Amino acid sequence: MGIPNANCVILAAGEGKRMFSRSSKVLCEVTHKPMISWVIDAARGAEIENICVVVGNKDVEDAAVGCSISYQQQRLGTGHAVMCASDFLKLHTGEDTLILYGDTPFMDSDTIIQSYALHKQEAAVATIISARLEDPTGYGRIVRRSGRIAAIVEQTDTDDATAKINEINSGAGWFSTATLLETLAKIGNDNAQGEYYLTDVVSILIENNLNVSVYTAENPQVTLGANSPLDLLNLNDIACQRAILKHLQNGVHFTSRYGIIIGPDVEIAPGAEIMMGSILYGNTAIGKGSIIGPNTIIRNSSVGEDTRLNACQVYESKIGSNVKAGPFSHFRPDSCISDWVSIGDFVEIKNSNIGEGTDVAHLTYIGDSDVGRFCNFGCGTVTSNYDGENKYRTVIKDYAFIGCNTNLIPPVTVGERAYTAAGTTITQDVPDGALAIDRGELGLKEGWADRKLAAYVEKKNRLMNDRKQ
Ligand code: UD1
Ligand code: CA
Numbered sequence: 001m002g003i004p005n006a007n008c009v010i011l012a013a014g015e016g017k018r019m020f021s022r023s024s025k026v027l028c029e030v031t032h033k034p035m036i037s038w039v040i041d042a043a044r045g046a047e048i049e050n051i052c053v054v055v056g057n058k059d060v061e062d063a064a065v066g067c068s069i070s071y072q073q074q075r076l077g078t079g080h081a082v083m084c085a086s087d088f089l090k091l092h093t094g095e096d097t098l099i100l101y102g103d104t105p106f107m108d109s110d111t112i113i114q115s116y117a118l119h120k121q122e123a124a125v126a127t128i129i130s131a132r133l134e135d136p137t138g139y140g141r142i143v144r145r146s147g148r149i150a151a152i153v154e155q156t157d158t159d160d161a162t163a164k165i166n167e168i169n170s171g172a173g174w175f176s177t178a179t180l181l182e183t184l185a186k187i188g189n190d191n192a193q194g195e196y197y198l199t200d201v202v203s204i205l206i207e208n209n210l211n212v213s214v215y216t217a218e219n220p221q222v223t224l225g226a227n228s229p230l231d232l233l234n235l236n237d238i239a240c241q242r243a244i245l246k247h248l249q250n251g252v253h254f255t256s257r258y259g260i261i262i263g264p265d266v267e268i269a270p271g272a273e274i275m276m277g278s279i280l281y282g283n284t285a286i287g288k289g290s291i292i293g294p295n296t297i298i299r300n301s302s303v304g305e306d307t308r309l310n311a312c313q314v315y316e317s318k319i320g321s322n323v324k325a326g327p328f329s330h331f332r333p334d335s336c337i338s339d340w341v342s343i344g345d346f347v348e349i350k351n352s353n354i355g356e357g358t359d360v361a362h363l364t365y366i367g368d369s370d371v372g373r374f375c376n377f378g379c380g381t382v383t384s385n386y387d388g389e390n391k392y393r394t395v396i397k398d399y400a401f402i403g404c405n406t407n408l409i410p411p412v413t414v415g416e417r418a419y420t421a422a423g424t425t426i427t428q429d430v431p432d433g434a435l436a437i438d439r440g441e442l443g444l445k446e447g448w449a450d451r452k453l454a455a456y457v458e459k460k461n462r463l464m465n466d467r468k469q
Pocket of ligand 1: 011012013014015025026054073074075077079080081101102103104138139140141152154155168169170171196197198199223224225226227366
């Protein structure tokens, strides 16, 4: 059940000075998904329609596909960031606005929906989402008086007593939109950081005896944020273990708890097995009975049933059922591998279709090609798809047999049931059922090598004697 007439503003403009990252902090990844995308998906999962992301850099705007964007030119604090979204807030006259922080990726749709229910039940002007943490260091603390919230004190503004409080502010919370806009105009920046804190809105509401409620999250993990590389590593560890547990409960087999990364959007059918060193992320799906790993990366790809991928890398591709690939096979984007295909070591496939039952056993590059069914590739075949300016397609029809070390210079078509002889360079179409053979006469010079060998053996012996001395 979603939430009608609600808006969401996600704060994502922070520079992340404490993170030392190359890109904006909220783009730092947890199991290979940017933190901001986790947060956007949580809001969408609660069916909040109008989402505005407050960004400081273009890179975050690019990640916030389908959201409204507000720019915060100067990072003057979380309160100032919400002010930067005031045009959005005024436009969407929905009753309530949810504020989320782009650096707390485990916020989930259930918490959003349940906190909203409390917000309405209490007829509150604001509902803060809190949690109790064993180690609250770094977070704003919730100070309560007679059970009700009295203040939020930032880490940098804590004294000994408040530092001991273990109930923390997640940063997320519901506000009556009109009250939020009014109160933001009243906050100042008189604090240790010299910033406009969103939490001061809460203080003002409390001072004015308005009804502020607190929703304490059942699972404190939803409030965890990342300000430093250590925080980020901790979030990754948690996400990895959570993913393994979730898939285990669905009947997926694992050979280890460690060295496996599975993104939140990956689907794995019961009965599949994931081995160590496997990294599966993006929109990836694995069919039942498939064995993935060890040491396999799969991104935004689908894998059918009973397929075996050993030490492979697969990107934006589709791999069928009963496929065997590896070790060391590389599937670059837009490759489509049909059922019963076998791909061997050091084979690279890019933007190509490989038909059912075809074998590509070793050391071959197939790029921009359409290969039929039941074809066989000898070792060391190359499709020379690029002439330095343009790319061309190679077509290899059903039952073709490509001999070892064949070079195919496209655009070119090898016909059905055709053969190419080992070492042949194919520069024109090969008709159905033909053999293409390109071989000069072999020259032989009797005894030519013997003289050379004597000199070579003498040189080697001399070098070895020198080294012994
Ligand atoms: C904030 C809260 C703290 C809470 C913690 C939870 C405030 C003042 N403090 O602290 O109570 O316990 O989050 O994780 O709100 N941002 C902007 N523009 C800015 C500053 C920040 O967009 O000018 C964004 C950041 O990208 C980030 C979020 O707001 O996603 C939170 O900012 P951050 O600086 O990480 O706040 P904390 O110090 O963690
Ligand atoms: Ca933070």
